[in-house]
Amino acid sequence: MLKKIKSRDVQLGMYVHEVCGSWMDNPFWKKSFKLINDKDLRAIKDYNIKEIWIDTDRGLDVANEAPVVTDEEEKNHINTAMHEIATQHKIHKPRVPVKEELVRARKVVTDAKKDIIVMFNDARMGKAVNMDQASNLVDDINQSISRNSDALLSLVRLKNANNYTYMHSIAVSGLMMALGKELGLDSDTIQEVGMAGLMHDIGKLYIPSKILNKVGRLTDAEFVIMKSHPFQGWELLKNTSDVTEITLDVCLHHHERVDGEGYPDRLSGNELSLYARMGAVCDVYDAITSTRCYKASWEPAESLRKMAEWKEGQFDDTVFSAFVKAIGVYPTGTLVKLKTGRLALVVEQTKSSLLKPIVKVFFSTNSMVHIMPELLDLSLSPDSIIGKEDPLHWGLDLTKISDL
Numbered sequence: 001m002l003k004k005i006k007s008r009d010v011q012l013g014m015y016v017h018e019v020c021g022s023w024m025d026n027p028f029w030k031k032s033f034k035l036i037n038d039k040d041l042r043a044i045k046d047y048n049i050k051e052i053w054i055d056t057d058r059g060l061d062v063a064n065e066a067p068v069v070t071d072e073e074e075k076n077h078i079n080t081a082m083h084e085i086a087t088q089h090k091i092h093k094p095r096v097p098v099k100e101e102l103v104r105a106r107k108v109v110t111d112a113k114k115d116i117i118v119m120f121n122d123a124r125m126g127k128a129v130n131m132d133q134a135s136n137l138v139d140d141i142n143q144s145i146s147r148n149s150d151a152l153l154s155l156v157r158l159k160n161a162n163n164y165t166y167m168h169s170i171a172v173s174g175l176m177m178a179l180g181k182e183l184g185l186d187s188d189t190i191q192e193v194g195m196a197g198l199m200h201d202i203g204k205l206y207i208p209s210k211i212l213n214k215v216g217r218l219t220d221a222e223f224v225i226m227k228s229h230p231f232q233g234w235e236l237l238k239n240t241s242d243v244t245e246i247t248l249d250v251c252l253h254h255h256e257r258v259d260g261e262g263y264p265d266r267l268s269g270n271e272l273s274l275y276a277r278m279g280a281v282c283d284v285y286d287a288i289t290s291t292r293c294y295k296a297s298w299e300p301a302e303s304l305r306k307m308a309e310w311k312e313g314q315f316d317d318t319v320f321s322a323f324v325k326a327i328g329v330y331p332t333g334t335l336v337k338l339k340t341g342r343l344a345l346v347v348e349q350t351k352s353s354l355l356k357p358i359v360k361v362f363f364s365t366n367s368m369v370h371i372m373p374e375l376l377d378l379s380l381s382p383d384s385i386i387g388k389e390d391p392l393h394w395g396l397d398l399t400k401i402s403d404l
């Protein structure tokens with residue numbers, strides 16, 4: 001049985017099913033493991049991990065009196081919270097269909113990648129970052145996001161070891177602007193938060209690639225170096241002309257948490273600007289939905305649910321709710337099961353409800369056979385989503401399904 005327990009109740013002999021919190025801020029590179037050495041037990045305390053899922057069928061159980069949340073309770077809680085957010089969603093103005101925007105978004109991403117490589121190389125060699133070029137790039141990303149955010153955001157999820165940093169910069173820029181629109185920021189500020197997203201990790205230039213791409217647990221010394229990237233980026237940008245306060249702030253503070261347990265300044269509550277809070281949510285979402293050399297990615301809907309689970313202490317409530325509204329409760333790319341027993345892939349959000357996206361139906365779980373792929377607008381159909389499904393459980397490669 002899976003139980004979520006407080007880290008103070010963790011003991012040797014338990015089987016850790018999953019550590020609650022984002023990958024970037026915990027030292028464990030294996031998702032599940034038996035807790036057999038003191039070093040790992042100490043790391044749980046040292047890295048400020050608050051809660052842990054244990055599997056009581058594979059290791060020791062927790063003491064009777066310790067507070068526990070079961071898997072079922074957690075799922076119900078998150079589903080209720082997500083549905084609450086979905087029902088507050090306001091209708092957005094019409095956008096172009098995702099298929100049409102994908103053609104333009106592909107070009108934006110290809111051009112942006114080239115520009116960012118040049119910009120980052122310039123910075124590495126001590127040359128000033130060309131902020132005019134960066135500004136044009138943010139403008140292109142902004143326009144694509146405004147026409148249909150699903151297109152660009154689905155392209156930038158496909159990362160590999162070589163393009164990770166560039167794609168992550170484009171993704172966080174796009175996510176910041178989509179979130180900014182949902183929060184009702186004015187158009188100049190939206191452009192500024194897009195720039196902040198593009199530049200937030202520029203300090204990673206100074207982190208040796210053997211640490212950035214290390215497969216396995218970082219040593220304490222390596223973790224200290226890794227955690228220096230916000231400050232290093234801020235130092236680089238503060239000496240660059242035309243860099244705004246928002247960009248400097250997000251660069252320095254995107255790893256802060258609302259409970260003050262983040263880095264580098266351990267800011268909390270009102271000390272953290274809205275932009276830093278936005279940066280924290282967008283950065284973690286993109287990191288956990290992307291495959292790294294050392295971690296497999298989570299699906300978008302799964303990622304939002306995980307973030308909702310860790311939200312307390314880590315993210316700002318209002319910002320997180322707005323983020324879910326911007327991305328969708330069933331984000332594009334999510335595998336879902338419909339009331340009729342069919343499996344479908346979410347291909348586009350609709351205007352009427354976050355719970356009724358456009359999906360591509362392709363499999364019947366009643367007869368266990370593939371069916372002729374068909375697009376279905378759930379806002380116009382009597383069928384509806386009963387929940388998200390794990391593609392691994394069905395042995396599916398979703399990139400193949402989206403090409404059907």
Ligand SMILES: [Fe+2]
Binds near residue numbers: 200229230254255283
């Ligand atoms: Fe970062």
Ligand SMILES: [Fe+2]
Binds near residue numbers: 168172200201283
């Ligand atoms: Fe980042």
